[in-house]
Amino acid sequence: MPAIGVVTFPGTLDDRDALRAVRIAGAEPVALWHADDDLRDVDAVILPGGFSYGDYLRAGAISRFAPIMERVVDAAKGGMPVLGICNGFQILTETHLLPGSMIKNAHRTFVCRDQPLRVDNNRTAWTTAYEQGQVITIPLKNQDGLYVADEKTLDELEAENRVVFRYGEGAEGGPAGFEDNPNGSYRGIAGITNKYGNVVGLMPHPEHAVEKGFGPDVRGEGTRTGVDGLGFFVSVMNSILD
Template structure:
C-alpha cells in the first residue's frame, strides 16, 4: 500500500516543497494540493506547511483558515484523517478551531531561528507514535509569532488529558505558556507545532548532532508515525 499525504500550498507558503520532500524520504507519496480547491485528491493524510500565508496580515493563519480547501480539511479532521500543521500550518489549525489556543508575537518581539530541543510528551497521536515518552529530539525552529497561549482552564485540560504533544527544552524561544511547543486534538489525529520537522529528515541537511554536523533526522518520526497510522486503519 502506498500512503498518499497531501501538502496544501497557500499564497505565501514557503515550506510546502520541503514537506513534500520529507514525505517522500519517509516512504510515502506526496500530493500537491491548492488552497483554492475543494478536492483533497483522495489523500490519506494532510500537512499544512510553514510560511507566511497572505503575508501574515490580520493574524498569522487567520485568512488561510478561511480558504476554500479548509472546508474539506475540517471534514477530514472530523473523520479521523491524520493532519499536521507546521508553524504557519499550526497557526491555521488554531484559527480554524481544529486545535485549542492561539499563537501570538514572540515575547522578545524578534524573529527566532534555531535548532530547538523538544521533549515528546504525547506518543499516542497519529504523528508521534514513533517516539518514546519523554524522548528529547532536536527540530529546527523559525518564527516571529510562535508564542502559544490559552486560558488557564484550557491549559489545565491540555495538561490533564495528555494533549500537550511537545514541550520546549533548554530554552523557551518565544514565551509559549508552560513551554508548549505543540498540541494534539482529543482524537489524536490533528497535531500542530511551531518547529519544522520537515527540516530534520535527511542526513546532511538537518540539525547538528554529537555524531556529525547536520546529521539530525528526528523529524522523520513525524511522517513515519502518520504512515503507520494510515496503514493500521487500512489493515
Template sequence: MRVGVVTFPGTLDDRDALRAVRIAGAEPVALWHGDDELADVQAVVLPGGFSYGDYLRAGAISRFAPVMEKVVDAANGGMPVLGICNGFQVLCETHLLPGAMIKNAHRSFICRDQPLRVENTRTAWTSDYQQDQVIRVPLKNQDGQYVSDERTLSQLEDEGRVVFRYAAGATHGPAGFESNPNGSRNDIAGVTNAAGNVVGLMPHPEHAVEAGFGPDEPGAGTRTGTDGLGVFTSVLRSLVA
C-alpha cells in the same frame, strides 16, 4: 499512501514537506489553497510560511481558503492532519486545535536548532518516538508564542494533549529564552486534539529528515539530522494500523 501538502499564497515550506513525505515512504500530493477536494489523500500537512502575508493575524485568512473546508471536514472525520508553524496557526484559527499563537515574547524573529521533548506518543504523528525522548529540529518564527485561557491549559495538561514541549539545550537565542524560545505557556511547542489525529507544532520536523542536513546532536561527533522524520513515518504507521 498519499499525503497531501497544502500551498497557500506566502507558504514557504511546502516543497520541504513534500520531500519529507517522500523520504518517509509515501506519495506526496501537492494541494492548492483554492482546491475544493483533497485528491484522495489519506493525510494532510499544512506547512510553514507566512500565508497571505500574515495579515490580520497569522493564519487568520487561510482558514477561509476553499481547501480548508475540506480539511476541517476530513479532520473531524478522523483523517490525520499536521500543522507545522504557520500550519499550526491555521489549525488554531479553524478551531481544530485549541489556543492561539501570538508574537514571540521577546518581539523578535528567532531561528535556531531547538530541542523538544516528546510528551505524547499516542497521536497519529508521534507513535515512532519514545515517551520523553528529546529530539532536535529547526525552529523559525515570529508569532510562535502559544497561549490559551487557564481552563483550556489545564484541560490540555490533564488530558495529556501536550505533544511536544520545549527542552533545554538550545545553543543560542534571546537572553532569558534559552529553553523556551518564544514565551509559550507551559513550554508548549505542540498540541493535539482529543482524538489524536490532529497535531500542530511550531518547530519544523520537515527540515530534519535526511542524514547530514539537519541539526546535529552536540557532542555526538557526527551529524544525524533525522529527528524530524519520525513525525512522517508515524502517520504512515497509523494509516496501516
C-alpha cells in the same frame, strides 16, 4: 502506498520541503492548492510553514477561509490525520481544530535555531515512532510562535495529555539549551493535539530534519541526529496502514 497531501497557500514557504519529507519517508506526496475544494483522495494532510497571505490581520486568519480548508476541517473531524507546522499550526487554531492561539514572540523578534523538544505524547497519529519523554532536535523559525490559551484550556490540555511537545519552562532536566523557552509559550508548549490524536500542531519544523547532512547534525556532546523529524512522517504512515 499512503498518499499524504501538502497544502500550498499564497506565501507558503515550506511546502516543497514537506513534500520531500513525505517522499523520503516512503509515502506518495500530493500537492494540494488552497483554492481547490478537493483533497484528491489523500490519506493525511499537512499544512506547512510560511507566511500565508503575508500574515496580514493575524497569522493564519485568512487561510482558514480558503476553499480547501473546509474539506480539511471536515476530513479532520472524520478522523483523517492532519499536521500543522508553524504557520500550519496557526491555521489549525484559527479553524478551531486546535484550541488556543499564537501571538508575537515574547521578545518581539524572529527566532531561528536548532530546538530541542521533549515528546510528551507519543500516542498521536504523528508521534508513534518516538519514545515517551524522548528529546529530539529540529529547526525552529518564527516570529508569531508564542502559544497562548486561558488557564482552563491549559489545564484541560495537561489533564488530557494533549501537550505533545514541550520546550522551555516545564522541561526541567533536559540537555543544554533545553531550558530556554524560545518564544515565551505558555507552560513551554511547543505542540498540541486534539482529543482524538489525529490532529497535531507544532511550531518547530520536522520537515527540515529528515536526511543526514541537511538537518541539525550532532556536534560533539548532544542528542541531535539530523533526522529527528523523520518520525513524524513514518508515524503517520504506520497510522494509516494499521
